[in-house]
Amino acid sequence: MLSKMEINKQALIQNISLLACPICASPFHFEEPNGFICSENHQFDVAKPGYLHLLKQAHKTKYDQALFESRKKVIASGFFEPLMKQVAEIIATSTAEELVVYDAGCGEGSHLAHVVESLQNNGKKVHAAGLDIAKEGVKQAARDYPGIVWEVADLANCPNQTGTADVILNILSPSNYEEFKRLLLDEGFLIKVVPEANYLRELREFIYMDEKSTYSNDSVTTRLAERLTVENIEQITYMAPIAKDLFADFLEMTPLGWHISEEKKAELLANPPEALTVDLQIIIAKKRNVS
Structure with missing residues (x-):
């Protein structure tokens, strides 16, 4: 039985044509036992438990x-x-026979793994890569979700080949639209x-109790629309139950919980809301001037 590192190494080798050297953008070839070496002889070795550190x-x-x-x-x-x-x-609306999906800002990989599983269960063949600058997140992703390409990478210098992505996911994460345009295929999105x-x-109102209790995404959506063609915008709103014993983890993972005083944090953990409002905009965008 293959180890998780071996499964991940095989995924990296099978998808080597998607990768690019972060130093010179050259393609890689693989040399045993763990070396990804570009044509300019820059070498990056597969790290345990099976990811590439491409910074x-x-x-x-x-x-x-x-x-x-958390x-x-x-x-x-x-x-x-x-x-x-x-x-x-x-994503399933894509007509590509084999989907290449990049998750830019993948964190610990749960979102990408969920999407890949869903697409595969519906008969799609998927080549997936998760990119994040935080090594701890990518390391955990490689450990928990073997079989996907996991990369420690800078979104301002994505170590992937130009024109290879059918879909780029960017979920509650910073963006680099110039890089996204470079990576996307003409029909990609x-x-x-x-x-x-x-x-x-509920959390914002408790923490701030002022004008910061509301949020505007206008600046984000304006910047996106300046660089890409927005094809569609969908909104999703629902109440998400959250168990009391999970609330400390929620505060650990969300930036809203990072600046709260210990006193207010203790008050919130003692009597947390039973559910939180999830109110999100899903923007689907393509490169400009695609015929």
């Missing part, structure tokens, strides 16, 4: 293992399940998920 230089982030473990617990509870179902349905005004309203 020009190390990046320190505030996203640690505890955050990603995120996985919350996602596993079904908090984002309606969103993931809708995203998978959008971006799915960007952004908060709407009432996203986590």
